[in-house]
Amino acid sequence: MGGADPPAFVYPYNGRGLAPVIKEHPSSITALRNDPVTLNCAASGASRITWFRDGLQVITSSQDSRSHRVLLPSGSLFFLRVASNRRETDAGTYWCVASNSYGTRRSKNATLSIAYLSYEFEAHPEPVVKAHLGDSIEIPCKPPKGSPEPDTQWIKNGLELSNSSRVYVFDKEGLIIKNVTSEDSASYVCRARNVAGTRETRPTELVILIPPSLEKKPENVTTASGSMVDLICHAQGSPKPSVTWRRLDGIMPLGRVTIEDQRLILEHVTAVDSGVYSCEVRNEAGIASAEATLTVVDRPEIMQRLQDVQVMAGKDAFLTCIVEGVPPPLILWRLPTQDRTALLTSSHKNGHVYISQDGQMMHLESVTTEDSGIYHCWGVSRGGGVSTQAEVLVVEAYPPPVIGNGLKDLNLIPGSIAVFPCEVISEYATPSIKWSFRPAAHLPARPLLDRIDGRVTLSAAGTLSVKDVRIDDTGIYTCNVSAETGNVEQVTILRVTKEATKALAVTEPLLTPPSKPQIMIVNETTVTLNCTPNSQTSHNTGQRFIIEYWRQGWDEWRMAETAMMKELCIIKNLMPGNTYFFLVRTITKKGTSFPSPWSDPVAIRSPRDPSLTVDQVRHAQHRLSRSTVTLTKATATGPNSVLLNWRFLATAHEAVEGILVYTITKDNDVQVTTVFGSFASSHHLVNIQPSTHYIFFIVPFWRSVEGTPSNSYSITTPEDTPLISPHDIxxxxxxxxxxxxxxxxxxxxxxxxxxxxxxxxxxxxxxxxxxxxxxxxxxxxxxxxxxxxxxxxxxxxxxxxxxxxxxxxxxxxxxxxxxxxxxxxxxxIDSSVLYAPPQPAWLVYVLVPLVILLFVATMIYIKRLHHKSSSLDATHNTTHSQDPAVNPPHDSISMYSEQKQWHPRDCERECRQSYMHLLRADHQNSIMHKEPQSRANESPEPYATTALLAPASPHSVHESPWHRRRDKSRLKVDWTAFLPPLPASPPPCDNAFGDSTQNHKGFGIKSWFDDARSSGEYKNPCEVSSEPNSDTYSPVCAKNSLNCFLKFNSSQGKNTCKEISEDGQANHVDLPLNLSNHVQN
Known part of the structure; x- marks a missing residue:
C-alpha cells in the first residue's frame, strides 16, 4: 500500500461544477480467513473511487496484478480471499473516497474483522468422573480463545443438556450436577462454537458407583455325565461388575469350561466335575457372591448302536441295541408309527414283534413292507437318556443282474480270434451264464458248450472266446444270464468274411467304474446321489455320469432322468411307496465304463409332515440329537397326581416346540402327555393310579421331529382309601x-x-x-x-x-x-334277605331220636362185620364203594332237619358236587385217610372214625371214610356221608379259643389273627396241631341215660359229654350277643 492519506474533509465547491455524492457507505463485516468478501461503496458523479485501510491507500489488482483485492466498477472493494497471516492481514478499518474534478467525498469507516477459534480448551474435563449416589459433582470446561467469543454447550449422550433443578450449565466454568442418580451415568461432551467453527472436548464418562447385586444366582444341578451344564450368574451394578468363577473343592476343568455373558458353561461333564462352584461379582462399589453344587451321575452308554437292516419280505429281522449304565437303564423300543405310545420294553410282545428278556434285542417275525420305517432304541435312567435309531427296509424283490459292458458286433477274417466279454454284476444272487448260437435269426439256438472241436472256451467271468473262426461261425451269439432275482441277456453278431479289414478284435482298456453312489437327500419324488469318480481315475473334464435304476415290478434296469450339479446326481419323478436301487456309469469319448456298485435301497415315502422341507427336518434332527432338557424333580402331590419339573439346557428353547411327557408302569402301560411351548418348565399330571410305581421321562420335539429322551424319575404314588367294599360275604x-x-x-x-x-x-x-x-x-x-x-x-x-x-x-x-x-x-348272605321265618321245632323232636337209634344200630352191625372179616381189599374198595347196587346211597337217611326228610333229589346237583369227590380212590391213600384195624376183643365205642387234619379253609369237611367188608360181597360203608364235610379253608382251632365246653360261659367275637396283627397272607391257624388224631368224636349222652352217640368235635378229640334233655334236644342258654367284651342290653 502507498499514497498520501485522504483528506478528512470535503473540498469546497469552486463554482465550476458539482462534487461526487456517496450513495452507499461500506459496512463493518467479520469474515473467515481465505473466504471472499466485499466492502460496498457507491457514489454519484465520481470519476474515481479510492479505498483506504487504516489511513493507507489500498493497492488493488489494477495497480498490482498480484494483489488479491479487486476494485469493482461500482466502486466496491472485493477480496478474492481474506488474508490473515504473519506477513499480511486484511483486517482493519476501511473507507472509500469518491472524487472528480470538482471535489472529493469520503465515506464512513467500516471494520473488516477476521473470525478465528483456537483448538485447545483452556480447561477440559477428565475422561472419567466417578461419583456415588447422592453426591454433587462439577465437571470443568473453559472454552478456547476465539473471535468472536465462543458459546459453550454440554452434550449428554448426543443430546444437548439444559439447566434443571439439579443440573447447572455455566459458559466458562463447567457443569454442576447435584444429588446424582443412576440416570446421570452417561457420556458428557463440552462444546465451544462461533462463526469460525466448533470445538469439542473428549467424552467424559460419568460413572455412578452402585454396588453389585445378583439378579439370578446359580442353582444346584444334578445331571448326567457327558452333558453340558450351564451355571448362570447375572449381576447388576455400576460400573458393570466383573464375574469370577471358582471351584471351591477341586480343580476347574479349564479345557472344557467357557465363560459367556457371566455364565459358566461346562461341556462333557464327568463324575470328577462334581463339586461346589462359586460365582463372585465385583466392582469399585462392592462385592457379591453365590454358590451352587454340581452333581454328575453316570449317563447310560450305548455299547452297540442300531444298524440299518435290509430284509426280504417274509423273513425275520433282528435289531440289537446294547445300553449299559449304573444304575441299569430302562431300554425302550419305539416302533415306526404315528402312535407315540407304541413303546415296548423287555419281555414284551406286540403282534409279531418280540423284545428279549434283557430288552437288548428286537425280533420282527415274518416282516412285511408295513414294517419298514425308522426304529428307535431309548435308554433312560436317573443319570440321563440316550437314543439310537436305524431303518428297517423290507423289500419284496431284489434287482436282476446287470451286464457290465454291452456286447459289440465283430467283423473278422477267417482264422482270427473272436472274444465276447459278458461280465455280470449280481449283488443279491449268484448268476449263471450260458452262451447260445444261432446261424440266423429264424433258426433255433443251440448251446455253445455242445461244440466239441475245442475252439470255444468260456471263462469263469463269462467271456466267450472262439479261436480260428470260420465262415460258418457267422451268426448271432447270445449271452443268457439267469439268477434268482431275474434274467437278462445280450446279443451280438459275428461276421466272418474274407473282405473283413480286421484280423482280430482290438480290445481297448475299459474305463474304471465310479464309486458306489451315496444317498444324500430323499424326499417324496426325488433322490440326490453323490456321484464321484473312482479314486484311481483322474478327474477328466470331459466325463459325465449316467444313472440306471430299478424298482420292484421291472424286468430290467432302466435309464433314469438325471440332473447333474457337479458331483450331485438328482433323479426325479420317482413314485412314493416304492423301493429303488441305483447304479452309476461313467461316459467319456472312449465309451461307457463298467457299472458302479449298487446303491443301498432307498424307500420313497410320503413325508410325515408335508409342511416341512428336507432341510428343515435334517436341521431339527441335528439340533435335537443332543441332550436339551433335564427332568429336575418329580413330586407326588396326591394319590392321583404328580408334579414334574424340568429345565432346558443352554439355548435349547429355539429348537424346541414342546415336550412329550411319558408315564410308564411296570405293566408297560404307556401314557403320553403333550405340553406345548418352549418356555414351559413344569406339568401337573392327574388321573394316575394310587399306590402304583411310575417311571417318568420327557422328550423334546419340534413339529414331527422328536429328540433324545431326558433322564428318568421313578416314584410310587401314595395309597388311597379302598375303592369298593368287600363282597361275597x-x-x-x-x-x-x-x-x-x-x-x-x-x-x-x-x-x-x-x-x-x-x-x-x-x-x-x-x-x-x-x-x-x-x-x-x-x-x-x-x-x-x-x-x-x-x-x-x-x-x-x-x-x-x-x-x-x-x-x-x-x-x-x-x-x-x-x-x-x-x-x-x-x-x-344276600343283602336282599331281611327276614327268615323260624322253622317248626316239633320236626327236630321227631328226627333226633330216630337218627340216634339208627346210628346205634349201625355201629352194632359194623362191629359184627369186623369180627367176620379179616382185612379189607384196597383194590376192591374203590369199585364197590362207587357201585350203587352194592352200596346204596347213604344220603337217603333222615338227617337233622326241621322241615322234612332229606333226599338226594332235593339237592341233587349240590350234594353230588359236595360229596362225590370223597369217594375217589386216590383219597384212600391221602393223609386224610386211616385204614380201620380189626379188633376182635374191643368194643366199638372208643373206635376212632378218621384222622382229622384241618385244611386251609374256614368250612368244616371230613373226608376220611370208614370201610366195612363182608365175606361174600365185600361191601363197605362210607361213613363220611353221615359226617360234616371238611372245611375248604382253615377255620380257627377250637383249642385256640378255649374249651368248647366253656363257650357258653362267655359270649364274644374273636379272630385268630387279632393278636398276630397280621396284614399279610392267610395262614392255617391249626398248623401247630395238624397231625392225624383218631380221637375226633366224643360221646354225647342223653340225660339219665347210658346210651350215647358220637358227635363231631373240631377241638381234636376232647372227650366231653353234653347233656341232652329228655325230649332229645340239647340245652342252650339264650343270652344276647357279646362283641369284644361289650354287653348288649
Missing amino acids: HAVPRDDGSILITWSNLSLSEARGNVTGYQVNLSYNGTETTEVVSSPWLEVHGHAPSRIYAVKVAAETKAGLGPYSAPVSIDFGLIYAQGHHGNSKGIM
Whole structure:
C-alpha cells in the first residue's frame, strides 16, 4: 500500500461544477480467513473511487496484478480471499473516497474483522468422573480463545443438556450436577462454537458407583455325565461388575469350561466335575457372591448302536441295541408309527414283534413292507437318556443282474480270434451264464458248450472266446444270464468274411467304474446321489455320469432322468411307496465304463409332515440329537397326581416346540402327555393310579421331529382309601356253636394300597358293635339263634377306611340249622334277605331220636362185620364203594332237619358236587385217610372214625371214610356221608379259643389273627396241631341215660359229654350277643 492519506474533509465547491455524492457507505463485516468478501461503496458523479485501510491507500489488482483485492466498477472493494497471516492481514478499518474534478467525498469507516477459534480448551474435563449416589459433582470446561467469543454447550449422550433443578450449565466454568442418580451415568461432551467453527472436548464418562447385586444366582444341578451344564450368574451394578468363577473343592476343568455373558458353561461333564462352584461379582462399589453344587451321575452308554437292516419280505429281522449304565437303564423300543405310545420294553410282545428278556434285542417275525420305517432304541435312567435309531427296509424283490459292458458286433477274417466279454454284476444272487448260437435269426439256438472241436472256451467271468473262426461261425451269439432275482441277456453278431479289414478284435482298456453312489437327500419324488469318480481315475473334464435304476415290478434296469450339479446326481419323478436301487456309469469319448456298485435301497415315502422341507427336518434332527432338557424333580402331590419339573439346557428353547411327557408302569402301560411351548418348565399330571410305581421321562420335539429322551424319575404314588367294599360275604356254622363270617379279599386296584385290616359292623335292634380284624374272616360267639343281625364290612389302608358294604341280614339260628343239615360249606348272605321265618321245632323232636337209634344200630352191625372179616381189599374198595347196587346211597337217611326228610333229589346237583369227590380212590391213600384195624376183643365205642387234619379253609369237611367188608360181597360203608364235610379253608382251632365246653360261659367275637396283627397272607391257624388224631368224636349222652352217640368235635378229640334233655334236644342258654367284651342290653 502507498499514497498520501485522504483528506478528512470535503473540498469546497469552486463554482465550476458539482462534487461526487456517496450513495452507499461500506459496512463493518467479520469474515473467515481465505473466504471472499466485499466492502460496498457507491457514489454519484465520481470519476474515481479510492479505498483506504487504516489511513493507507489500498493497492488493488489494477495497480498490482498480484494483489488479491479487486476494485469493482461500482466502486466496491472485493477480496478474492481474506488474508490473515504473519506477513499480511486484511483486517482493519476501511473507507472509500469518491472524487472528480470538482471535489472529493469520503465515506464512513467500516471494520473488516477476521473470525478465528483456537483448538485447545483452556480447561477440559477428565475422561472419567466417578461419583456415588447422592453426591454433587462439577465437571470443568473453559472454552478456547476465539473471535468472536465462543458459546459453550454440554452434550449428554448426543443430546444437548439444559439447566434443571439439579443440573447447572455455566459458559466458562463447567457443569454442576447435584444429588446424582443412576440416570446421570452417561457420556458428557463440552462444546465451544462461533462463526469460525466448533470445538469439542473428549467424552467424559460419568460413572455412578452402585454396588453389585445378583439378579439370578446359580442353582444346584444334578445331571448326567457327558452333558453340558450351564451355571448362570447375572449381576447388576455400576460400573458393570466383573464375574469370577471358582471351584471351591477341586480343580476347574479349564479345557472344557467357557465363560459367556457371566455364565459358566461346562461341556462333557464327568463324575470328577462334581463339586461346589462359586460365582463372585465385583466392582469399585462392592462385592457379591453365590454358590451352587454340581452333581454328575453316570449317563447310560450305548455299547452297540442300531444298524440299518435290509430284509426280504417274509423273513425275520433282528435289531440289537446294547445300553449299559449304573444304575441299569430302562431300554425302550419305539416302533415306526404315528402312535407315540407304541413303546415296548423287555419281555414284551406286540403282534409279531418280540423284545428279549434283557430288552437288548428286537425280533420282527415274518416282516412285511408295513414294517419298514425308522426304529428307535431309548435308554433312560436317573443319570440321563440316550437314543439310537436305524431303518428297517423290507423289500419284496431284489434287482436282476446287470451286464457290465454291452456286447459289440465283430467283423473278422477267417482264422482270427473272436472274444465276447459278458461280465455280470449280481449283488443279491449268484448268476449263471450260458452262451447260445444261432446261424440266423429264424433258426433255433443251440448251446455253445455242445461244440466239441475245442475252439470255444468260456471263462469263469463269462467271456466267450472262439479261436480260428470260420465262415460258418457267422451268426448271432447270445449271452443268457439267469439268477434268482431275474434274467437278462445280450446279443451280438459275428461276421466272418474274407473282405473283413480286421484280423482280430482290438480290445481297448475299459474305463474304471465310479464309486458306489451315496444317498444324500430323499424326499417324496426325488433322490440326490453323490456321484464321484473312482479314486484311481483322474478327474477328466470331459466325463459325465449316467444313472440306471430299478424298482420292484421291472424286468430290467432302466435309464433314469438325471440332473447333474457337479458331483450331485438328482433323479426325479420317482413314485412314493416304492423301493429303488441305483447304479452309476461313467461316459467319456472312449465309451461307457463298467457299472458302479449298487446303491443301498432307498424307500420313497410320503413325508410325515408335508409342511416341512428336507432341510428343515435334517436341521431339527441335528439340533435335537443332543441332550436339551433335564427332568429336575418329580413330586407326588396326591394319590392321583404328580408334579414334574424340568429345565432346558443352554439355548435349547429355539429348537424346541414342546415336550412329550411319558408315564410308564411296570405293566408297560404307556401314557403320553403333550405340553406345548418352549418356555414351559413344569406339568401337573392327574388321573394316575394310587399306590402304583411310575417311571417318568420327557422328550423334546419340534413339529414331527422328536429328540433324545431326558433322564428318568421313578416314584410310587401314595395309597388311597379302598375303592369298593368287600363282597361275597358268607356265614359258616361251627360245632362249638359259633358262626364264622368270611368275605373275599380286594384286588390291588380295588384296594388302592395294602389292606391293613377290616372293620366289621354288627347291629341288632338299634345297637351296633364294630370289630377290627386283620384277616378276611371273623368268628362270632354267643349268638342268639332267634335273632337276626345286620353285618357290614369295610376294608382299611394306610390312607383310611373305605366304604362299607351294603348291610346283610344273618339269622344265626337258621344258618346253624342248615349247617347241620348238610350245607356246611357256608351260606352266602344276600343283602336282599331281611327276614327268615323260624322253622317248626316239633320236626327236630321227631328226627333226633330216630337218627340216634339208627346210628346205634349201625355201629352194632359194623362191629359184627369186623369180627367176620379179616382185612379189607384196597383194590376192591374203590369199585364197590362207587357201585350203587352194592352200596346204596347213604344220603337217603333222615338227617337233622326241621322241615322234612332229606333226599338226594332235593339237592341233587349240590350234594353230588359236595360229596362225590370223597369217594375217589386216590383219597384212600391221602393223609386224610386211616385204614380201620380189626379188633376182635374191643368194643366199638372208643373206635376212632378218621384222622382229622384241618385244611386251609374256614368250612368244616371230613373226608376220611370208614370201610366195612363182608365175606361174600365185600361191601363197605362210607361213613363220611353221615359226617360234616371238611372245611375248604382253615377255620380257627377250637383249642385256640378255649374249651368248647366253656363257650357258653362267655359270649364274644374273636379272630385268630387279632393278636398276630397280621396284614399279610392267610395262614392255617391249626398248623401247630395238624397231625392225624383218631380221637375226633366224643360221646354225647342223653340225660339219665347210658346210651350215647358220637358227635363231631373240631377241638381234636376232647372227650366231653353234653347233656341232652329228655325230649332229645340239647340245652342252650339264650343270652344276647357279646362283641369284644361289650354287653348288649
